[in-house]
Amino acid sequence: MTTFQMTVSPDFPPNRIAGWYIFNTWLQKATGLNIHLELYTDFEGQRQAVEEDRVDIIYANPYDAAMLIREKGFEALARPKGKVDEAVVVTRADAPYNAVDDLKPGLRLAATNDPAVYLLGMMMLEPAELDAENLQIQQVESYPIAAKLLLQGEADLAFFLKEAFDKLSSLTREQLKVLVESQIGDLFHTFLVGPRLAEHKETLREALLHMHETPKGKDALESLGFEGWENVSPAEADFMINLIEALK
Amino acid sequence: MEDMRPEDIVGEYREYTLTYYDGTSRKVLVTDIETPYPDGKLIVSTTDTEGVITHANQAFVDMSGYTREELIGQPHYILRHPDMPKAAFRDMWETIQAGKTWRGYVKNLRKDGGYYLVYATVMPNFDKQGNIVGYTSVRRKPSRRKMEEALALYAKMLAEEKAQEGRA
Structure with a gap:
């Protein structure tokens, strides 16, 4: 069975490390996929992994999300409910x-x-x-x-x-x-999947959007400090990419 | 587009008639009252390929003085200030229609006749086949010095445009 690689933008607070491992355990159970979580302590390490196509799933900041969508064929599935990056x-x-x-x-x-x-x-x-x-x-x-x-x-x-x-x-x-x-309101971290996961993306999206409905899902969300996930449409992702491009 | 109405204007105003690239014209009423650009905010709008507004964020609504309903469906030139030379916008359109990003300093007209100053980035949006399907414009707070330099240049350009129109 294929093992997919997941990582998280290295800007997460250190006290959430355990939370991401709990999230991965939950995600594997909810989707039946084999997922290995690799956390990088710096952006360089993560960027190199992306370059070498060693990342399939990523919780990325808006800047990296823009690059992953435009250059690596990733798709944004969801974002933490109510959270924006300022x-x-x-x-x-x-x-x-x-x-x-x-x-x-x-x-x-x-x-x-x-x-x-x-x-x-x-x-x-x-x-x-x-x-x-x-x-x-x-x-x-x-x-x-x-x-x-x-x-x-x-x-x-x-x-x-x-x-x-x-x-x-x-x-x-x-x-x-x-x-x-800053008071922009349109930039946020997103959960993205790469081309190798194309056939599983709707399974992943559904799992995330319903995560808050089960006690175990709720616990995993709490360990990340999230209330739940909301859908990100391709148009919303495009809009965010354009904002990032404009600011470069 | 409808003429600006005296009842919307705050303060003493001057009257101008602007003629746009599509041949339409509009009476605009202008005061000297500046609305300072707020720190940390971005004005964001999208248009279709004709420059008709399809999305306006809250900062756009707040700074322009129009409601979102009044902005959506209108040409972006609803914000055109008579102190801006036509050549600046011609340059912008040529740039973005060629698929490139345009950046520049712009004086915009508010619904109440006042103005606000921005540093604008306008870029084309493409579909998967690489066709331009619309444009995104992001405006931010400009440097005061660079804005003043741009306004001085625009005043010269405008004077030249008026002199040419007078000769024509």
């Missing part, structure tokens, strides 16, 4: 800036390698004519590290996935301030 640009609470227009070239920016958050963050700095050329960009491994650099005065600005920023401790958040927050 980004925030953050500085220290006592920093001398209160708006994007106060920012000047030369500032030190801490950013993770999450491509969707980076794109949104840069879009929000554009009105102040800031870009990769005139900022000192420090790539960091995680959002808590970005927060630490801000608090230690080693970075002036940082980009966060809004959800990740909201999950920082209240003590940390009190020492930081949000300069600007």
Whole structure:
């Protein structure tokens, strides 16, 4: 029996690792498919796996979803109900800036390698004519590290996935301030399947859309912090891809 | 398209008649009141191949002052401001009809006669056979300095267009 490979965008919070394994166990039972879950700690590792066609199922951020659909023939089946991806640009609470227009070239920016958050963050700095050329960009491994650099005065600005920023401790958040927050509402993580799973895609979609209806499905959703899944049509996916393309 | 109505306008206004590429014209009423572009938002719309609006997000509704029902089904030039030269839009149409992405600074007209300033990206949407089936336009907050440079250029272009029309 074929074993399909599943992975998850490396921007998931570390406390959800177990949740993804629970999800995979549930998904295999619900669909009768053999699925191996491989979690990558960074985007590079995951990108290489995609390049080498070692990924069949992926829970991807909007940027990677756009690439997977356009270049690798993936199809978006579902998205977590009610969840959208937004980004925030953050500085220290006592920093001398209160708006994007106060920012000047030369500032030190801490950013993770999450491509969707980076794109949104840069879009929000554009009105102040800031870009990769005139900022000192420090790539960091995680959002808590970005927060630490801000608090230690080693970075002036940082980009966060809004959800990740909201999950920082209240003590940390009190020492930081949000300069600007994206309010797009049309970008979201999606559950995608690759061409090798074409004949099983409706089985997978149905399983996801009804997941919240059984106690075991509900438990697995809770371990991911999701309420349920909702359908993504090809038109919705296209719309999201166009947004990402426009922001590049 | 219907003329703009004085009862929709906020503040003192000037009157212009705009003639669009399809030969239709419309009376527009214009004030000098700017609605500042909100941080972090994107205005998104889609049109069919003729430029008729098929989708408008909430930011588009909020910034244009029209309801979604008033926007859907109208040509995108419902937002055309008389300070914008025709050549800017000609360049945009030539670019997107050739299957490429157009980016530029645009002054848009609101329903209440005021205006808002954007940095726009307009791109064609393709079907699986590679045919253009419509366009997506995404507008974001522009840099103030680059916007002012663009407006100065547009003022020159507009003056030239008017001089040419006068000679014709």
